[in-house]
Each structure stands twice: as C-alpha cells, then as structure tokens.
Amino acid sequence: PTRIIGVALSKGGVGKTTTAVNLSAGLALGGYEVLLVDTDTQGQSSYSLGVKPKAGLVELITEELSPEECVFKARDRLFLLAGGKSLAGVKRLIDRKDFGGELTFRESLACMEGKYDFIIVDTSPGWDALTVSVLFYAKEILTPLSLEVMSLQGLTEFMKSLAGIRKYREEVSLRYILPTFLDGRVKQSQKILVDLKKIYAEQLCTPIRNNVRISEAPAYGKTIYEYAPGSPGAQDYRDLIRRVTNNTKLF
Amino acid sequence: PTRIIGVALSKGGVGKTTTAVNLSAGLALGGYEVLLVDTDTQGQSSYSLGVKPKAGLVELITEELSPEECVFKARDRLFLLAGGKSLAGVKRLIDRKDFGGELTFRESLACMEGKYDFIIVDTSPGWDALTVSVLFYAKEILTPLSLEVMSLQGLTEFMKSLAGIRKYREEVSLRYILPTFLDGRVKQSQKILVDLKKIYAEQLCTPIRNNVRISEAPAYGKTIYEYAPGSPGAQDYRDLIRRVTNNTKLF
Numbered sequence A, B: 001p002t003r004i005i006g007v008a009l010s011k012g013g014v015g016k017t018t019t020a021v022n023l024s025a026g027l028a029l030g031g032y033e034v035l036l037v038d039t040d041t042q043g044q045s046s047y048s049l050g051v052k053p054k055a056g057l058v059e060l061i062t063e064e065l066s067p068e069e070c071v072f073k074a075r076d077r078l079f080l081l082a083g084g085k086s087l088a089g090v091k092r093l094i095d096r097k098d099f100g101g102e103l104t105f106r107e108s109l110a111c112m113e114g115k116y117d118f119i120i121v122d123t124s125p126g127w128d129a130l131t132v133s134v135l136f137y138a139k140e141i142l143t144p145l146s147l148e149v150m151s152l153q154g155l156t157e158f159m160k161s162l163a164g165i166r167k168y169r170e171e172v173s174l175r176y177i178l179p180t181f182l183d184g185r186v187k188q189s190q191k192i193l194v195d196l197k198k199i200y201a202e203q204l205c206t207p208i209r210n211n212v213r214i215s216e217a218p219a220y221g222k223t224i225y226e227y228a229p230g231s232p233g234a235q236d237y238r239d240l241i242r243r244v245t246n247n248t249k250l251f
C-alpha cells in the first residue's frame, strides 16, 4: 500500500519544504516511486527542484486537466504535483462548501494511490482549510522543528489542533519529529533537544544539522544530494531516509 | 495621524513576529502610544510578550465585545489586540462574503485610529483572506527578510501579490525591507545583502544580526530590551526604531 506522509507544522520557516523535497528525492534515489504534493501557496517545492510545471494540484482538484496531465516528472522515480498562488482559490472553494470540505483533498488524490510507494505532502505554514484537508488525507505526519522556543510553542499548538482532527479521524498520527538547524555552538538548541527526547522519545529522529549547503542548494534547483553529496546536510537526510524506510542498508 | 505599519512576508520564519513585537515595544519605550495587532492564527505576539489576554481581534471583528474590552495593556504605552487559533473562523467569514471581504479589517479597526501614534500589524505566513485584508488596511509595509535564497524567492512572489493589491489601493507601499539573521560567518548572506542594496537601496534598513538572545527572549515573555538590553539584537532593533521614527536622537 502507498504510504502517505504529510510534512507539517503551523510554525513558519522550520524546514518543511527542505525536508519534503530532500525526503522525496532521497526515497526516489533509494529506488522507491514517489509523488511529492505541494499544497503551499508559495509553491517552493518546484523552485527547490528547479522545475516549472505548467499544471499541478489546482488543475487536479478543479478537474481542469486529467491526473496524468497534472503530474510532472521531476527526477527518476520522483513525480511532482506543483503548488503555488492559485491554491488560494482552492481554500476559498473549500471554505464555501457547506459540508465535506475537509475531504476535498482525499477525493482528488484517490486516483494517485497504488501508483506510488510514497506520497509526500508539503504543507504551508499557518492553519487553514487546506491544512485541515491534508490532515484528513495523510496517515503519517512528519514535523520538522527548529530548536527554538517559538517553534516549541508552535508544536504545542499544533499538537492540540492535531488532537482535534484525530477525534474525527484516528488514522492520522504524528509519526516523526525531525529536529532541524541543530547548531553545535548554540547551548539553547542542545537543551531543547534534551527536553524533546524526554517527551517525544519514540518519534524523535536524528537531527538535521545547520548546514549552509542546504540553504544554497535551492538557488541551483538541486537537491542536497545533487548539490553537496558529501555535506553534513546530505548525510543527515540520508539518515532520515533509512529511518523512514526502516532500511539501514540504504546508501 | 496614526501610522499603520503591516509587518508582512508570505515566507515563514523570517522574523515577522520578532520584529512586530520589538518594533512595537521599542516605539513604546521611545514615548509613542502603540497598538500591536496580531492577525496570525499562531498568536505568537502574546506569547512573546508573556501575556494571556482573554479577548482580542476576533471579539473585535465579530463585535462580541466592545473595543475597550478587546484591547489588552501589555506594557506602558503598548497595547495589544491578540491573535490566535480562533482567527481561522474569521478567514472563513471573509471567504464567505460575496463582496467587500477585503475591507473587513479596515472597518473593524476604524475605531482605533487617532488613539495611537502607531498601529503595528503582525501577519501570518502564507497568503489568505486575512493577509489581503491587512494589505487593504496598512499604509506602510515592513518586510523582514532572512538572507537566504528561499526567502528571496518568497520576496519576489510577495512583491507580485502586493503589486496586484496596489492596483486597487495605491496608498499601500513597501516602505522598509529589514534583513534579519545576518551572520558574519556565512558568505551567502553577505552576497545576498549586496544584491538587495542594488535593487532596494531606498527601503533597505540596517540588518538585524543573528543573535541567540533574540530567540531566547520569548521563553521569558520579554522583549529584547528587557531580556538583554546590551545585546547586538537590542542595539539593532533600536536602530530600526530610529529609522522608523526618523529620530536619530532616540535612546
């Protein structure tokens, strides 16, 4: 069966898109068939992969084009349903529905299941109709978390909201918490990591270190494996792939 | 007349809340009467100031309470209209209006003008009905920008959206671009700063340096001036206050 992982946290700038792109690309390099779905009005997944698809998620939801025409092949075994500004219209569409708005996404993407080993969903920061609809679709949630108190506060709020969703849909659960921007020099981030280990021991992944190569790669439209294969960033994201696939021999 | 400054950029995690809070608090310390309005569903302005108001912007927009009951005194001369999760309902309210949704905010806040020297509006990341409504209210936009390519891409998209708004409302303009997280060690951030100076020379403010004190202060519910008055963060935000007030003798 297809594993559907939503990369989500209402807090902005914690590494959602970076993680969704490098997780998807890493899984594809590992031999899995992957669909990356960008539900953010910023549409930064396409930018990060250096591609400019002419259609994407909006055309799929509005049924303007067939599913085959909406999906863009970004790399070997890595397919993309692009996001972008026109998704703002989809939010309005969902808000105007009198009932069942939260199922919009699930209905539109039903045709994609079975074709891929993984469907990875990048979400926008904040909390709106589209975020809710993704949480009614994904089965596993991966939350990137920068090691700062404002993000921890964001996590607390997000967990409350997720608990609200789970009352209606038990299948969705927080599966992975991925610390990002770990900076050996900053005392605070080490202390926060220790606190996280106490509360979320089961979900906590090996952190992604603060690595300038990661923030440079999108300028060239490359994944971290293509831009700086030997960097700490590439090593840390390979660790994540091994964790998510439960395959320690990968790479 | 009251100056209305929206702190906005669709990109997440660039320092919008940090800037809105420390700009507001700094102006209040400088003797100005200030209202800080938090339009983000994350409601992190209250958290950063260490206060837990019982009412805020939602109760003002829905007219559940009088304006006096919605405004919370956070510090001397610093008043807060708190944000938070229930703002998600306001977005739905705006989306369901058949016309004039974009004026919701302006109508609700009309009663606040004249009482304050500055109204500073913190916005959420992303692009939705609430963001648009703030852009139909604020006259000046201050955009914090972390010195990374993903944020630069976010700025390009945001400028396009702002240009769309200006067709309907000329009074709003991008007044200040505030580089944040300037890290002397990272070559890329220096290069991006040089590029910004070429394109946005007029709007570009003195950067806010990357300073761990800034990310620690919210844990104690303190502004940067209260938590670490001698830190580079406090110095850089005082520079911003002098620039915004055009008063070089302040502090």
Ligand SMILES: Nc1ncnc2c1ncn2[C@@H]1O[C@H](COP(=O)(O)OP(=O)(O)OP(=O)(O)O)[C@@H](O)[C@H]1O
Residues within 6 Å of the ligand: A011, A012, A013, A014, A015, A016, A017, A018, A019, A040, A042, A123, A124, A125, A180, A181, A182, A208, A209, A210, A211, A212, A214, A215, A216, A218, A233, B010, B011, B012, B013, B125, B148, B149, B150, B151
């Ligand atoms: N481990 C890391 N080390 C250094 N830079 C990083 C790291 N992870 C992400 N970045 C950079 O930090 C910025 C924020 O990351 P990203 O855009 O992926 O976050 P996001 O949560 O998707 O943001 P948004 O909330 O706007 O969608 C980007 O410029 C990215 O390149």
Ligand SMILES: Nc1ncnc2c1ncn2[C@@H]1O[C@H](COP(=O)(O)OP(=O)(O)OP(=O)(O)O)[C@@H](O)[C@H]1O
Residues within 6 Å of the ligand: A010, A011, A012, A013, A125, A148, A149, A150, A151, B011, B012, B013, B014, B015, B016, B017, B018, B019, B040, B042, B123, B124, B125, B180, B181, B182, B208, B209, B210, B211, B212, B214, B215, B216, B218, B233
């Ligand atoms: N100059 C700085 N130096 C170090 N840390 C900073 C600086 N400015 C902001 N921060 C920290 O970076 C994180 C992001 O800042 P902030 O929350 O203000 O951004 P934002 O744009 O409001 O995010 P969101 O998009 O989620 O609303 C916070 O943890 C904050 O404490």
Ligand SMILES: [Mg+2]
Residues within 6 Å of the ligand: A016, A017, A018, A040, A044, A123, A124
């Ligand atoms: Mg993103």
Ligand SMILES: [Mg+2]
Residues within 6 Å of the ligand: B016, B017, B018, B040, B044, B123, B124
């Ligand atoms: Mg904020």
